[in-house]
Amino acid sequence: xxxxxxxxxxxxxxxxxxxxxxxxxxxxxxxxxxxxxxxxxxxxxxxxxxxxxxxxxxxxxxxxxxxxxxxxxxxxxxxxxxxxxxxxxxxxxxxxxxxxxxxxxxxxxxxxxxxxxxxxxxxxxxxxxxxxxxxxxxxxxxxxxxxxxxxxxxxxxxxxxxxxxxxxxxxxxxxxxxxxxxxxxxxxxxxxxxxxxxxxxxxxxxxxxxxxxxxxxxxxxxxxxxxxxxxxxxxxxxxxxxxxxxxxxxxxxxxxxxxxxxxxxxxxxxxxxxxxxxxxxxxxxxxxxxxxxxxxxxxxxxxxxxxxxxxxxxxxxxxxxxxxxxxxxxxxxxxxxxxxxxxxxxxxxxxxxxxxxxxxxxxxxxxxxxxxxxxxxxxxxxxxxxxxxxxxxxxxxxxxxxxxxxxxxxxxxxxxxxxxxxxxxxxxxxxxxxxxxxxxxxxxxxxxxxxxxxxxxxxxxxxxxxxxxxxxxxxxxxxxxxxxxxxxxxxxxxxxxxxxxxxxxxxxxxxxxxxxxxxxxxxxxxxxxxxxxxxxxxxxxxxxxxxxxxxxxxxxxxxxxxxxxxxxxxxxxxxxxxxxxxxxxxxxxxxxxxxxxxxxxxxxxxxxxxxxxxxxxxxxxxxxxxxxxxxxxxxxxxxxxxxxxxxxxxxxxxxxxxxxxxxxxxxxxxxxxxxxxxxxxxxxxxxxxxxxxxxxxxxxxxxxxxxxxxxxxxxxxxxxxxxxxxxxxxxxxxxxxxxxxxxxxxxxxxxxxxxxxxxxxxxxxxxxxxxxxxxxxxxxxxxxxxxxxxxxxxxxxxxxxxxxxxxxxxxxxxxxxxxxxxxxxxxxxxxxxxxxxxxxxxxx
Numbered sequence: 001x002x003x004x005x006x007x008x009x010x011x012x013x014x015x016x017x018x019x020x021x022x023x024x025x026x027x028x029x030x031x032x033x034x035x036x037x038x039x040x041x042x043x044x045x046x047x048x049x050x051x052x053x054x055x056x057x058x059x060x061x062x063x064x065x066x067x068x069x070x071x072x073x074x075x076x077x078x079x080x081x082x083x084x085x086x087x088x089x090x091x092x093x094x095x096x097x098x099x100x101x102x103x104x105x106x107x108x109x110x111x112x113x114x115x116x117x118x119x120x121x122x123x124x125x126x127x128x129x130x131x132x133x134x135x136x137x138x139x140x141x142x143x144x145x146x147x148x149x150x151x152x153x154x155x156x157x158x159x160x161x162x163x164x165x166x167x168x169x170x171x172x173x174x175x176x177x178x179x180x181x182x183x184x185x186x187x188x189x190x191x192x193x194x195x196x197x198x199x200x201x202x203x204x205x206x207x208x209x210x211x212x213x214x215x216x217x218x219x220x221x222x223x224x225x226x227x228x229x230x231x232x233x234x235x236x237x238x239x240x241x242x243x244x245x246x247x248x249x250x251x252x253x254x255x256x257x258x259x260x261x262x263x264x265x266x267x268x269x270x271x272x273x274x275x276x277x278x279x280x281x282x283x284x285x286x287x288x289x290x291x292x293x294x295x296x297x298x299x300x301x302x303x304x305x306x307x308x309x310x311x312x313x314x315x316x317x318x319x320x321x322x323x324x325x326x327x328x329x330x331x332x333x334x335x336x337x338x339x340x341x342x343x344x345x346x347x348x349x350x351x352x353x354x355x356x357x358x359x360x361x362x363x364x365x366x367x368x369x370x371x372x373x374x375x376x377x378x379x380x381x382x383x384x385x386x387x388x389x390x391x392x393x394x395x396x397x398x399x400x401x402x403x404x405x406x407x408x409x410x411x412x413x414x415x416x417x418x419x420x421x422x423x424x425x426x427x428x429x430x431x432x433x434x435x436x437x438x439x440x441x442x443x444x445x446x447x448x449x450x451x452x453x454x455x456x457x458x459x460x461x462x463x464x465x466x467x468x469x470x471x472x473x474x475x476x477x478x479x480x481x482x483x484x485x486x487x488x489x490x491x492x493x494x495x496x497x498x499x500x501x502x503x504x505x506x507x508x509x510x511x512x513x514x515x516x517x518x519x520x521x522x523x524x525x526x527x528x529x530x531x532x533x534x535x536x537x538x539x540x541x542x543x544x545x546x547x548x549x550x551x552x553x554x555x556x557x558x559x560x561x562x563x564x565x566x567x568x569x570x571x572x573x574x575x576x577x578x579x580x581x582x583x584x585x586x587x588x589x590x591x592x593x594x595x596x597x598x599x600x601x602x603x604x605x606x607x608x609x610x611x612x613x614x615x616x617x618x619x620x621x622x623x624x625x626x627x628x629x630x631x632x633x634x635x636x637x638x639x640x641x642x643x644x645x646x647x648x649x650x651x652x653x654x655x656x657x658x659x660x661x662x663x664x665x666x667x668x669x670x671x672x673x674x675x676x677x678x679x680x681x682x683x684x685x686x687x688x689x690x691x692x693x694x695x696x697x698x699x700x701x702x703x704x705x706x707x708x709x710x711x712x713x714x715x716x717x718x719x720x721x722x723x724x725x726x727x728x729x730x731x732x733x734x735x736x737x738x739x740x741x742x743x744x745x746x747x748x749x750x751x752x753x754x755x756x757x758x759x760x761x762x763x764x765x766x767x768x769x770x771x772x773x774x775x776x777x778x779x780x781x782x783x784x785x786x787x788x789x790x791x792x793x794x795x796x797x798x799x800x801x802x803x804x805x806x807x808x809x810x811x812x813x814x815x816x817x818x819x820x821x822x823x824x825x826x827x828x829x830x831x832x833x834x835x836x837x838x839x840x841x842x843x844x
Contacts, residue, residue, distance in 0.1 A: 028078060030366040033366075051087060092375070099164075101164075105188050141170075146209075167186065246488055277521040395444055453565075537575060590602075667694070699716055710736065725746075726748045744768060822838055
C-alpha cells in the first residue's frame with residue numbers, strides 16, 4: 001500500500017496542454033493557413049516567383065512527412081497547409097492585379113461607358129448630396145451597384161474588360177437585380193490611396209470585395225439594361241428587398257432604418273450620428289448582423305419547430321434551412337458565415353450523437369472563410385468576430401485542475417449546492433438564478449470588451465468602458481426587437497396588413513434601445529476618443545495573451561492576464577498621445593486634403609495645437625473624418641483654439657464632428673458670424689453650446705492673450721465692410737523664423753483692398769491661396785503684397801486646373817494643390833528655412 005501511495009505521489013502531474021494539439025488538429029491547420037496568407041501578403045514578388053517559393057515549401061513538407069516522428073509529421077502538415085494557403089492568396093492577388101479595368105481607370109474620374117453584369121444585390125442609401133444647396137434637385141436616394149465588367153468603350157469601339165466595378169448613382173435602382181446586364185455612363189476612377197496622414201486606407205477593403213474601380217453616375221437614365229443572365233443571388237435579392245420595404249413600412253420612420261440594419265443587415269439607412277453613438281457605447285455589433293443575430297434566429301426557429309412538434313430529423317433540417325436562408329438574405333457576411341458553420345456542426349453533432357469540439361468547430365469556420373476569400377484574414381470585422389467567440393469559449397469553460405479528485409470534489413459540491421437551493425422559496429430560487437445570470441452576462445461582456453479593446457482602439461480610435469453594462473442591458477431588447485422584426489417580415493409575406501402589429505412592437509423595442517444607447521453615450525468618462533496605439537503594440541498584446549494560455553490554469557495566471565491588460569493600456573495610452581517632437585522654434589502647418597474646403601492644423605514646439613477652419617463641401621452630416629485622422633496622427637486630444645474664417649459651410653461644417661472627439665479651449669470667429677441666419681450654422685451652434693466652448697469674436701488688431709503663438713489678426717476691421725462673407729473673412733498671420741504664414745480664408749474684393757493697404761509682411765513666406773485658388777479672385781494684388789515663396793491651394797477638382805497654377809506662380813512662388821498632392825505639411829524653422837512636403841509624394 002505504501003509502495004502504491006509512493007508511486008502515486010511520485011507521478012508527475014500531467015500538464016493540461018499536453019494533448020492540446022492532438023485534440024485540436026483543425027486549430028493547427030487554421031493557424032498554418034493564416035501564416036501562409038500573411039507571409040504571401042508581405043511578399044513583393046511576381047506571381048511566378050511566389051509560386052516557385054510555395055512549391056519549394058510544399059516539397060520540403062513532403063520530405064519531412066517521410067520522417068517517422070509525430071513532431072516532424074505535424075511540421076510537414078503545417079508547411080503543406082501554409083504553402084497551399086499562400087499559393088491561394090497569391091493566385092487571388094494575381095487575378096486582382098491583372099484585371100484590365102485597373103489599367104483603364106485613372107486616379108481622377110474620367111468619362112467612361114462600361115458594360116457588365118450586376119453580381120450583388122443593389123444597396124440603397126440616403127444621398128449625402130440631396131440636402132446641400134446644390135443638390136436640392138437631386139433624388140434623396142443613392143444606389144450602389146457592384147458589377148462584373150465585360151466591356152468598356154475606348155474611342156468609338158467597345159473592347160473586352162475584366163474586373164469588378166462599383167457604380168454609384170443618384171436615385172433608387174433596387175429594381176435592378178443580380179444577373180441584369182447594364183451599360184453605365186459615368187466617370188470612372190480607380191480606388192486611390194489615402195491623401196492625409198492617419199487616414200484609413202480603403203484599398204484593402206475594396207480589394208477584399210474584389211472591386212477595382214468606381215463609376216459615378218449622375219442620373220438613373222444613364223444606366224441602361226441591355227440583357228439578363230441567370231444568377232443565384234437574384235431570388236435572394238428579391239426577398240431582401242421585399243423584407244426591407246416591409247420593415248420600413250411597419251416599424252415607423254424613426255425605427256425603420258434600425259430595423260433594416262438589425263434584421264437583414266443593411267446599415268446604409270442608419271444616420272451617422274446613430275452610428276457614432278453605437279460605436280462609442282460598444283454596441284455597433286448589435287445593428288450589424290453577426291453570429292449573435294443568427295443565434296437568436298435559430299432559437300426562434302427551434303421554438304417554432306417545438307410548437308409544430310417536428311420530429312428530431314425534421315427539426316435539424318428545418319434549423320439548417322433557416323440558418324442558410326438567413327445567412328444568404330443578410331449578404332453572407334463573414335461573421336454570419338462563421339456562426340452558420342458553428343450551427344451546422346452543432347446540428348451534425350446532434351444528428352450523429354457525437355460531442356462537438358468548440359475550438360475545432362471555430363477553426364473549421366476560419367478555414368472555410370479563408371478558402372472563400374483569403375483577404376478575410378485582414379478584415380477587422382472577421383478578427384473581432386473570432387476574437388469574441390474564442391473569448392466566450394475560454395471564459396465559459398470550467399477550469400480543469402491537475403487532480404481528478406479535486407475535480408470530482410468540485411462537481412459534488414456544485415450538486416450539493418443545487419440540492420440546498422431547491423429547498424428554498426420560489427422567489428429566492430428565481431431571484432438567485434436571475435442574479436447569477438446577470439453576473440455571468442456582465443462577466444462575459446467584460447471579458448470580451450477587455451480582449452477586444454486593443455483592436456477596436458487601433459481601428460476606430462475609441463475606447464469604451466460603458467459597453468460592458470450597456471450590452472447586457474440591451475440584450476433582452478435586442479432579442480425582442482429581432483424576434484418582432486423577423487415576425488414582421490414573415491407575416492408580411494403571407495398577409496401584409498397583419499404585419500403592422502409585430503412591426504409596431506419591433507419599433508417599440510428599437511426606440512427603447514435608442515434611448516438606452518443615447519443615455520450610455522452621454523455618461524461622463526464612459527468612452528474616450530483617442531489616437532491609435534502602434535500596430536506592433538496591438539500584436540504584442542495578443543501574443544502575450546495567447547502565450548499566457550499555455551501556462552497551467554491558476555490564480556497566478558489569471559492575475560497575470562489582468563495585470564497585463566492594465567499595463568498594456570497605460571503604455572498604449574502614453575504611446576498614442578505622445579506626439580512626434582519638432583525642432584525648437586519650428587512652426588508646423590498641415591493643410592488637410594478635404595476636397596473643396598479648408599482645414600489647417602498648426603502646432604509649435606511646445607505642443608500647442610490650433611485649427612484654422614474645418615469644413616468641406618457637401619458635408620451635411622458634420623463629418624470631420626479627414627481632420628480627425630490628421631489630428632490623431634500627431635497624438636492630439638485637445639485643441640487650444642479653432643479659428644473660423646467666415647460663414648461659408650465648407651469652412652465650418654465639420655465643427656460638430658470635431659467637438660464630439662476633441663476637447664477645445666476656445667473658438668475664434670469674425671464679428672457676428674455665428675449669429676447669421678444660415679441653415680448650416682444651426683447644428684454648429686448646437687454643437688458649440690453642447691460642448692460649452694467659449695466663443696471669441698475677433699477683428700483687426702485685436703490681441704488674444706491666451707494664444708501663445710505669435711499670431712495676429714489682419715482682417716476684418718471692427719465694422720463690417722461692404723460685400724459678402726468672403727470679403728469679411730478672418731485673415732490670420734503667424735510669424736516664425738523671420739517668415740510669415742498667411743491664412744486669408746475666402747478673402748475677395750473689397751476685403752482684399754482693405755488687407756493690402758496694411759503693412760506688408762516680410763517676403764519669402766507662405767500664403768494659403770484665398771478662395772481655394774478661385775480664378776475669380778484678385779490674385780495678383782495679394783501675391784504682390786505678400787511676396788510668398790510658397791503658395792498652398794486647399795481645394796477640390798476645380799483647383800487642379802492648369803490655369804490656377806499659372807495664376808499663382810506669376811511671382812515665382814511654388815504652388816502646391818491639395819487635390820493633386822494630398823495633404824501638405826509646411827514647417828518654418830527657427831532659421832527661416834521653409835520645408836514643404838506632400839503626403840502623396842513624400843509621406844511623413
